[in-house]
Amino acid sequence: MRYLRRxxxxxxxxxxxxxxxxxxxxxxxxxxxxxxxxxVIIKDGMARRAQVxxxxxxxxxxxxxxxxxxxxxxxxxxxxxxxxxxxxxxxITGIDHRISxxxxxxxxxxxxATAQITETIPSIDGRSITGTVPKWNNxxxxxxLTKENGQWKIKDLTVLEWLNDE
Numbered sequence: 001m002r003y004l005r006r007x008x009x010x011x012x013x014x015x016x017x018x019x020x021x022x023x024x025x026x027x028x029x030x031x032x033x034x035x036x037x038x039x040v041i042i043k044d045g046m047a048r049r050a051q052v053x054x055x056x057x058x059x060x061x062x063x064x065x066x067x068x069x070x071x072x073x074x075x076x077x078x079x080x081x082x083x084x085x086x087x088x089x090x091x092i093t094g095i096d097h098r099i100s101x102x103x104x105x106x107x108x109x110x111x112x113a114t115a116q117i118t119e120t121i122p123s124i125d126g127r128s129i130t131g132t133v134p135k136w137n138n139x140x141x142x143x144x145l146t147k148e149n150g151q152w153k154i155k156d157l158t159v160l161e162w163l164n165d166e
Contacts, residue, residue, distance in 0.1 A: 030108030034152075038113055038145055039101050041065055041152045046119055047097045050136065053080045054092040054124070066154045067146065074157075086134045092126035095136075102140075111147040112155075116140065120163065138163040 045065025051057040053076045062071050071077060079085040098120045106113030121136035128134075140163065144156040 027108055031106065034106045034108065034113065035104050038104055038106065038115060038152055041145070041154065042101065042115060042117055042143060043099045045154055046099055046117070049074075049077065050095060050097055050119075050121060052077055053085060054087045054090070054095065054126075055080060055085070056092050056095070067148070070155060070157070089129040090126050090133050091128075092124060092133070094125040095121050096123045097121050106145075113145040113147075113152070115143040115145065116160070117143055118163070135164070 045062070048057065048061055048065060052059045052062060059071070059077060059081055062077065066074075076085065080087070100118040100120075101115060102118065103116040104113065105115070118138075118140045120138040124133050124136065126133050140160040142158040142160055143154055144158075145152050146155045147153075
């Protein structure tokens with residue numbers, strides 16, 4: 001009886017270790033998958049937002065990246081749609097848009113995530129009727145995301161720091 005008990009305990013502990021390792025690997029896989037999806041949504045969404053503000057593209061595609069509530073609150077996008085944005089008198093032909101992701105956190109079982117990014121546009125190609133093309137307001141943002149119908153969307157952007165001195 002003593003040998004049977006030791007054998008069962010040996011099997012149970014090894015099985016517990018294997019299951020624990022499999023659980024950690026599963027959580028890590030889903031975290032990495034969500035983090036990479038979030039990075040793509042932020043990178044493409046912020047680039048699309050900058051192109052809409054600079055009147056390179058229409059705002060129709062923003063719904064793929066941002067929640068509709070946030071789009072209606074974004075002052076730059078609304079100004080560009082109303083024809084009163086800072087790039088209204090400009091003919092922009094191209095931009096050098098850069099996103100740097102410094103932090104992302106999302107539990108695999110949760111439908112919300114947070115991230116911190118730095119958005120910079122060091123060069124803008126184009127012409128302005130008034131002389132020079134206005135510079136982009138580079139900033140560090142805190143980004144809140146939510147999962148809607150299986151797709152991540154940016155729910156809120158909060159400016160943490162303006163970086164215009166660079």
